[in-house]
Amino acid sequence: MSQPKEITIYDIARELNISATTVSRGLKGHPTINKNTRKKIAEKAKELGYTPNTFAGSLRSKRTNTIGVIVPRLNSYFMSSALAGMEHVANKNGYNLIISQSLEDSKKEIENAHTMFNRRVDGLIVSLAFNTENIAHLLPFSTRNIPVMFFDRVYNSEQFTGVVIDNFAAGYDVTRHLIKQGCKRIVHLAGNTLRNVYHDRLEGYSQALKDHGVPFDPHLVITSNLSEEAGVETAQQILQMPQLPDGIFSANDNCLVYCMLELKKAGIRIPEDIAVAGFNNDRVCQIIEPNLTSIDYPGYAIGETTATHLINHLLGHTNIHNTNTIVLRTELVVRASSLKRKE
Amino acid sequence: MSQPKEITIYDIARELNISATTVSRGLKGHPTINKNTRKKIAEKAKELGYTPNTFAGSLRSKRTNTIGVIVPRLNSYFMSSALAGMEHVANKNGYNLIISQSLEDSKKEIENAHTMFNRRVDGLIVSLAFNTENIAHLLPFSTRNIPVMFFDRVYNSEQFTGVVIDNFAAGYDVTRHLIKQGCKRIVHLAGNTLRNVYHDRLEGYSQALKDHGVPFDPHLVITSNLSEEAGVETAQQILQMPQLPDGIFSANDNCLVYCMLELKKAGIRIPEDIAVAGFNNDRVCQIIEPNLTSIDYPGYAIGETTATHLINHLLGHTNIHNTNTIVLRTELVVRASSLKRKE
DNA sequence: CCGAAAATTGCAACCGATTGCAATTATTTT
DNA sequence: AAAATAATTGCAATCGGTTGCAATTTTCGG
Numbered sequence: 217m218s219q220p221k222e223i224t225i226y227d228i229a230r231e232l233n234i235s236a237t238t239v240s241r242g243l244k245g246h247p248t249i250n251k252n253t254r255k256k257i258a259e260k261a262k263e264l265g266y267t268p269n270t271f272a273g274s275l276r277s278k279r280t281n282t283i284g285v286i287v288p289r290l291n292s293y294f295m296s297s298a299l300a301g302m303e304h305v306a307n308k309n310g311y312n313l314i315i316s317q318s319l320e321d322s323k324k325e326i327e328n329a330h331t332m333f334n335r336r337v338d339g340l341i342v343s344l345a346f347n348t349e350n351i352a353h354l355l356p357f358s359t360r361n362i363p364v365m366f367f368d369r370v371y372n373s374e375q376f377t378g379v380v381i382d383n384f385a386a387g388y389d390v391t392r393h394l395i396k397q398g399c400k401r402i403v404h405l406a407g408n409t410l411r412n413v414y415h416d417r418l419e420g421y422s423q424a425l426k427d428h429g430v431p432f433d434p435h436l437v438i439t440s441n442l443s444e445e446a447g448v449e450t451a452q453q454i455l456q457m458p459q460l461p462d463g464i465f466s467a468n469d470n471c472l473v474y475c476m477l478e479l480k481k482a483g484i485r486i487p488e489d490i491a492v493a494g495f496n497n498d499r500v501c502q503i504i505e506p507n508l509t510s511i512d513y514p515g516y517a518i519g520e521t522t523a524t525h526l527i528n529h530l531l532g533h534t535n536i537h538n539t540n541t542i543v544l545r546t547e548l549v550v551r552a553s554s555l556k557r558k559e
Numbered sequence: 560m561s562q563p564k565e566i567t568i569y570d571i572a573r574e575l576n577i578s579a580t581t582v583s584r585g586l587k588g589h590p591t592i593n594k595n596t597r598k599k600i601a602e603k604a605k606e607l608g609y610t611p612n613t614f615a616g617s618l619r620s621k622r623t624n625t626i627g628v629i630v631p632r633l634n635s636y637f638m639s640s641a642l643a644g645m646e647h648v649a650n651k652n653g654y655n656l657i658i659s660q661s662l663e664d665s666k667k668e669i670e671n672a673h674t675m676f677n678r679r680v681d682g683l684i685v686s687l688a689f690n691t692e693n694i695a696h697l698l699p700f701s702t703r704n705i706p707v708m709f710f711d712r713v714y715n716s717e718q719f720t721g722v723v724i725d726n727f728a729a730g731y732d733v734t735r736h737l738i739k740q741g742c743k744r745i746v747h748l749a750g751n752t753l754r755n756v757y758h759d760r761l762e763g764y765s766q767a768l769k770d771h772g773v774p775f776d777p778h779l780v781i782t783s784n785l786s787e788e789a790g791v792e793t794a795q796q797i798l799q800m801p802q803l804p805d806g807i808f809s810a811n812d813n814c815l816v817y818c819m820l821e822l823k824k825a826g827i828r829i830p831e832d833i834a835v836a837g838f839n840n841d842r843v844c845q846i847i848e849p850n851l852t853s854i855d856y857p858g859y860a861i862g863e864t865t866a867t868h869l870i871n872h873l874l875g876h877t878n879i880h881n882t883n884t885i886v887l888r889t890e891l892v893v894r895a896s897s898l899k900r901k902e
Numbered sequence: 903c904c905g906a907a908a909a910t911t912g913c914a915a916c917c918g919a920t921t922g923c924a925a926t927t928a929t930t931t932t
Numbered sequence: 933a934a935a936a937t938a939a940t941t942g943c944a945a946t947c948g949g950t951t952g953c954a955a956t957t958t959t960c961g962g
Contacts, residue, residue, distance in 0.1 A: 218767070226949095237951080238910085244906085273949050274947075275918065280614070291636070291859075300634040314656065316655065328650075341630070577941075584915095593940060615920085617919090
């Protein structure tokens with residue numbers, strides 16, 4: 217099982233009777249190396265089957281061309297889209313992604329952050345776990361001048377840049393839309409309000425109610441982890457309310473879909489009895505019946521934007537420290553699930 | 560912008576008046592180091608805020624604790640589930656994942672393989688692009704004794720291990736099920752038959768027809784890239800057939816769902832006019848109406864299995880070279896979309 | 903043809919940990 | 933208490949590129 221010997225720049229140098237320095241520079245296309253020499257080096261490298269050893273280089277140069285990504289979980293429609301967007305941008309620019317999941321657990325998020333740090337990622341992209349309360353684990357990155365960017369689940373801090381949508385406005389829009397459809401008792405399925413996204417959506421909801429003279433009833437705000445199971449449970453809770461609501465605004469589609477199915481099973485008509493609207497514009501929106509009104513939340517674009525900004529910063533084209541927040545445009549996509557009246 | 564100096568094992572060594580060797584071993588929990596010394600080292604390391612530099616270590620030890628993953632795209636339900644499974648196993652074992660997408664393009668897959676090689680991944684996991692015809696780009700890994708494992712889209716080779724399901728059997732089961740429901744003209748939505756998964760499903764379909772005396776009609780096999788758009792187009796093709804089919808077996812759910820929506824729009828009743836069944840047991844199966852019969856294709860488990868085997872091999876617990884293929888169990892999940900007769 | 907400027911190339915230290923082997927120290931055994 | 937064995941620790945080379953600065957070669961004007 218002996219490993220075949222690794223071909224190094226020294227091998228190339230020896231065969232060409234030049235120094236390793238020249239080979240190193242030649243391979244990098246360094247301008248001070250003679251064109252002709254460069255060609256010879258390239259040829260010999262190919263001939264010998266040379267492959268650069270990234271570690272050796274990174275050790276010295278302190279650049280790894282690696283971006284760490286920590287997400288709550290990578291198998292949701294939104295997340296995998298965002299990751300796909302990041303990977304695309306990164307790959308195009310010669311960067312690679314090391315991806316890890318916190319599984320919504322702050323402790324694991326901290327561990328992962330350590331790993332990323334040890335791996336000397338050039339930059340870090342994070343979407344926070346459900347229960348992360350502070351970002352002490354990210355401070356070593358700042359100390360080291362390693363840029364950290366949040367996306368989606370951001371942390372309110374002067375120190376880091378985040379890519380988000382205007383969750384308040386989106387929550388407001390959805391709620392207003394439901395009110396305009398005649399809803400008076402609107403349930404809000406909320407997530408952990410520790411996270412900006414859920415907090416802001418709830419605020420938007422409250423404000424819209426207020427602005428339109430609809431009383432805010434805390435009993436109508438159901439907080440959960442917004443999972444599929446939570447959707448089912450929520451439906452049961454709703455069905456047991458002394459007075460049924462006439463609208464639901466959910467902070468995510470996934471949960472709402474399962475809630476809808478359960479409500480339908482119980483004979484509730486949507487949107488006639490209850491108008492519903494979600495958040496994310498998940499693929500299922502166009503598949504469930506009735507089609508689901510939702511906020512279009514461009515995962516791929518968010519991923520691209522985040523990665524682009526981070527890489528531009530790394531390349532020195534821009535400085536993200538000047539930017540606190542990047543807000544992407546969203547859009548309310550109205551579909552049958554919320555249309556009580558013909559518009 | 561000067562970087563704060565990096566803390567190394569030498570700093571710890573100096574402060575403790577011992578050698579760097581001892582520090583290195585101490586941190587790794589090497590048994591020959593005195594327990595007491597070990598404790599002192601650990602304390603000092605924490606005190607100074609030491610973080611190991613993975614590169615330096617990897618350079619010397621030639622182990623990176625990194626697994627490369629190349630997938631066609633990472634934003635599909637199946638893929639992101641598989642990746643989630645892999646990440647979970649890898650993380651548990653101290654490995655990290657470098658993930659890249661080929662975007663179904665063989666050329667990009669080759670580039671990505673190079674990158675992975677240069678990064679000296681300890682092992683590689685691949686699911687092939689639609690149009691990859693050979694695996695020359697993976698041979699350097701074999702030469703170097705770097706284990707490569709396929710999953711899902713595997714390459715038929717003695718050389719590498721793959722984790723798959725029995726696509727033939729699954730295709731056979733679905734088709735037989737449709738036949739038993741009384742279908743006589745069953746359309747098959749096929750993918751690129753260069754890929755085992757689609758090839759085998761088609762074979763299973765053919766064989767089932769044959770075994771049950773249903774004639775095979777090549778016009779009923781519609782090959783596409785199985786995208787959402789393809790689903791819509793396929794529906795239009797079907798609607799223009801001189802004689803409508805009475806069943807559809809699609810090689811994936813995603814495409815079929817869009818096809819169904821289009822057919823329903825045209826007034827086709829499912830399953831009465833056309834019974835349909837898909838493949839993957841995607842989340843949408845339980846959401847679309849009627850609920851979709853499908854083959855449960857356990858993405859998360861496939862990811863876990865693949866990563867587990869690879870890591871066990873890396874740790875020397877098992878040797879994947881003894882294993883050619885690992886076949887996971889699948890199951891036909893029957894739902895309303897295919898039930899022409901009460902069972 | 904000479905000397906200065908420009909273009910190339912090389913020296914040698916360095917990045918930070920790992921490791922085979924030898925050396926030192928502690929513990930037992932006789 | 934000396935000898936033998938076991939437990940710890942350290943030396944010094946090594947992994948494979950990168951980089952500041954000096955050295956060498958080439959080019960060219962006069």
